Amino acid sequence: xxxxxxxxxxxxxxxxxxxxxxxxxxxxxxxxxxxxxxxxxxxxxxxxxxxxxxxxxxxxxxxxxxxxxxxxxxxxxxxxxxxxxxxxxxxxxxxxxxxxxxxxxxxxxxxxxxxxxxxxxxxxxxxxxxxxxxxxxxxxxxxxxxxxxxxxxxxxxxxxxxxxxxxxxxxxxxxxxxxxxxxxxxxxxxxxxxxxxxxxxxxxxxxxxxxxxxxxxxxxxxxxxxxxxxxxxxxxxxxxxxxxxxxxxxxxxxxxxxxxxxxxxxxxxxxxxxxxxxxxxxxxxxxxxxxxxxxxxxxxxxxxxxxxxxxxxxxxxxx
Numbered sequence: 409x410x411x412x413x414x415x416x417x418x419x420x421x422x423x424x425x426x427x428x429x430x431x432x433x434x435x436x437x438x439x440x441x442x443x444x445x446x447x448x449x450x451x452x453x454x455x456x457x458x459x460x461x462x463x464x465x466x467x468x469x470x471x472x473x474x475x476x477x478x479x480x481x482x483x484x485x486x487x488x489x490x491x492x493x494x495x496x497x498x499x500x501x502x503x504x505x506x507x508x509x510x511x512x513x514x515x516x517x518x519x520x521x522x523x524x525x526x527x528x529x530x531x532x533x534x535x536x537x538x539x540x541x542x543x544x545x546x547x548x549x550x551x552x553x554x555x556x557x558x559x560x561x562x563x564x565x566x567x568x569x570x571x572x573x574x575x576x577x578x579x580x581x582x583x584x585x586x587x588x589x590x591x592x593x594x595x596x597x598x599x600x601x602x603x604x605x606x607x608x609x610x611x612x613x614x615x616x617x618x619x620x621x622x623x624x625x626x627x628x629x630x631x632x633x634x635x636x637x638x639x640x641x642x643x644x645x646x647x648x649x650x651x652x653x654x655x656x657x658x659x660x661x662x663x664x665x666x667x668x669x670x671x672x673x674x675x676x677x678x679x680x681x682x683x684x685x686x687x688x689x690x691x692x693x694x695x696x697x698x699x700x701x702x703x704x705x706x707x708x709x710x711x712x713x714x715x716x717x718x719x720x721x722x723x724x725x726x727x
Contacts, residue, residue: 411459411519412704412721414449420704423459426515426523433476433526435466435483439542440517442711442719444571444627446510448651450708454511460708461518461721462509465532465541469521476526482544484528484677485509501674518704520723530677533685542720543576543691544680549648550576551683552675554584558644558668559621561585566619568635569626570597570608572694572718573648577623579604579689589616591634594715600693614638624648629655641665646672694718 409425412418428434441463449456462485468476488495488503495503509524510516532541550573559565563586567578570592578590582605589607591614592598598608611634618640624631625648632655635645647669662669683689696717699707704721711719 409520410701411515412461412701412708413458414460415457418450418460418705418708420702423519425521428471428523431525431527432523433468433474433529434470435464435481435522435524436469436725437464437466437517437520437522437723438480439466439538440464440721440723441542441546442708442721443546444573445650446518447708447712448627449511451651451653453651456511458510459515459517459519459522460510461516462511463542463545464517464522465538465544466517466522466723468529474526476529479529480532480541481529482532482541482677482681483509483522483524483530484674485511485545486674487514487525487528518701518721520701520725530681533681536681536684537692539692539695539720540684540690541681543694543718544677544684545674546573547576547580547680547683547689547691548675548677549573549673550580550675551679552672553577553623553646553648554580555675556644556646556670556672558646558670559584559586563587563620564616564618565589566591566614566616566622566635566638567606568592568611568622568624568631569628569649570594570601571625571627572691574623574625575601575694575717576689576691577625577648578606580683581623582606583688586621589614589619597715597717604689619643621646627651629653636661636667639665639667642667644668644670646670648672691718695720698722700724
């Protein structure tokens with residue numbers, strides 16, 4: 409099969425199709441989304457080498473007799489052992505032996521096929537088209553902000569970053585009823601969240617401060633600087649960004665104003681799929697480019713351009 413592989417360089421390669429282990433299925437990938445984290449891997453994030461990619465929709469192709477065979481699915485990206493102390497205490501997402509698609513110890517979905525535990529699968533409702541279903545993982549990650557339990561409908565919330573994830577987070581929070589401001593760099597991006605009741609503002613024009621909660625989703629250290637400068641005393645900053653590199657944090661920035669800093673990662677796939685099926689959130693306007701897998705290297709270069717939203721890889725299969 410063809411796959412986009414990161415080794416000493418990014419290359420399209422012919423590699424063997426994966427062989428599902430016991431409890432796994434083989435998924436024929438239809439669409440895969442390029443995430444900013446994929447681009448950070450190319451800069452050294454996690455030291456990962458292998459097939460990139462973790463956002464996808466596809467159809468289960470085997471093994472023969474699987475109850476999932478022929479079904480269109482999205483899949484959770486963390487593979488867990490189920491037996492370690494964290495798995496047994498309800499922290500399976502942080503399994504001591506976990507693998508993460510395209511990020512940690514496991515080949516990802518920028519390939520024609522991927523093997524995944526059946527337990528990770530979620531059926532995609534018929535009314536959700538592929539170009540929307542490929543957003544299941546990032547929409548679930550946006551919903552994870554609600555799972556922190558710190559946001560109330562009465563809160564003033566600032567979302568920093570008008571990339572795909574920041575836009576999805578702003579849409580989710582506005583739908584929840586919070587007063588949401590989205591700060592970014594691109595008026596055309598900010599306008600995509602306006603139909604959901606989100607107030608858009610260019611970062612350099614943002615005058616407000618003392619937000620109850622600030623969600624940092626810019627993918628840059630500057631975003632966290634802005635978040636910490638705009639949260640009220642005893643407020644909360646929720647950190648969604650992942651990037652190669654380090655952030656020099658002065659503890660006084662948290663201690664003196666008694667600000668909480670919360671990390672936030674993956675989220676609920678069933679809730680994301682319900683929103684997509686109901687049309688409550690339509691992520692398709694965030695798609696700015698589509699490339700066949702054969703042009704995968706070019707696709708990631710394109711995704712790395714300033715101001716680029718979602719780039720989708722379309723897999724091509726023999727009839």
